[in-house]
Amino acid sequence: MHPEPSSRPRRPHAASRRTVLGAALGAVAGVTASAQPAAAAGWQLRWSPSARTDGLRAFETVEDDRAGSHPAGSPHIRAEGDNWRFTMHTVDRDTSPDRQRQEVTGCRDGSSYLRRLPGETWRLRYSLYIPAALKATTFFTHIMQMKQPGTGTSPIVVQSLRRVNGAQTIELKLFGSDTLVGRTGLEPLHDRWIDVDFRIGIGNGSAGSVRWIVKSGGTTVVDGSRTGVDTFLADRVRPKWGIYRSLGDSSGSLQNCHLLLTGLRACQLV
Template sequence: MSTSRRALLGAAVGGAAGAAVGLSAAAPAHAASWQQKWAPTATGDGLGAFETVEDDRADSHPAGHPHIYATGDNWRFNMHTVDRDTSTDRQRQEVTGLRTGSGYLKWTQGQTWRITYSMYIPGSLKATTTFTHIMQMKQPGNGTSPIVVQSLRRVNGVQTIELNLPIAGVLVGRTDLEPLHDTWTDVDFQIKVGDGTAGSVRWILKSGSTTVIDKSRTGVDTFLADRVRPKWGIYRSLGDTSGSLQDTYLLLTDLRGYQLG
């Protein structure tokens, strides 16, 4: 990422504690602020930045290994049309969690967390008629439902990117995907972990200095049990009917994690 893009993203985080979900923009100077807890680099930490790595866990495509790796300043997630997850109707190449030198960070009830990063979505990573998730928030463990998903979805034939809260049944926001193809997009995501109506989220996408979308929802369910754990990568259904599935990849860089405290 260029110096100007790094400065833009850093300024947004540094000056936005008052705009955190659930807080007043007029909060006093002594109010809670964002504390950086996670700042890995692809060159220095590699895949050690994450709690777990789910790289072709069904061993469906050994010739494509590794599907997930650090390259330069980026983490890269490759997806081939032949790749299969353990459930063979879908594909998954994902990483989970925020690992630090002292272990991994746990997001629990009542806490507010913020993730910022930049993503490069090539034109070959298209929206589909069934699910294509590029970020999830889940309770760890097999068979748990997603709490938050950032997805690439075709809506009436149009490619979109959206943020959805599946257990709350809430679409937070949606915008056109095609202008974001083949360019870097900054993501700023906030979540207050809360059961029932105690949770809230904010989702911001920026392209350069332009805010593409900025949507918030309060009074929503963002917790199942134990803790919330973020995931990144490509997780998509093979049930697409638009002919959009092809060999592709996703790049992430400048991952940062903050806790409101």
């Protein structure tokens, strides 16, 4: 057994509110509303669900044992206090039997969901608890993806636990071009909460950008970025969180494991 966090994880601070002078106040000051300077661009909070109150309703879809391979282990995805928990057993199989998948998709807000489109810039912040049993592998182990909705589509961005020259790492890549954005050692981040700040400018061809910041105990352990990259396929872009891994690992790293996720925030640059 591996130690669980002994206290509630820190949640990222919500975006600060701004006070905007109205037309009436402008008139009192002797200027019209149209004469007021335009507000500076900033991050606007669009989504801030709570595992405790929203549960799995926070997401657009829930992909829990899609193949029905392990009913005795269900639910593999559930809210647990202030966290969302993703549990993976070695016997679990996806609809493609060479891999495993327990993931949630999208950002639901009541009866609708967030749409991320070309020309927009978005920021996702969240905290992860990665137990030592969830190891990096020689084939893919993704714990976050950005994708076009629909089955059979390739990822745009993947955050992965990958073996590099035998060492366990956590990394972010542009999937289509296999472009590395950032990478750092995973083992120092096991069994503790880490904070992720991911930003994506959505654009075709060379019009996109990404930035990926990971902090542990308030210390930045990786801060990588790429510009002039392709971050759009079709329709829209949505995130996925959870455990999605290949059974082709050759390092002996596949174990029963879980992942905890909390403090989810989505902001749009406006």
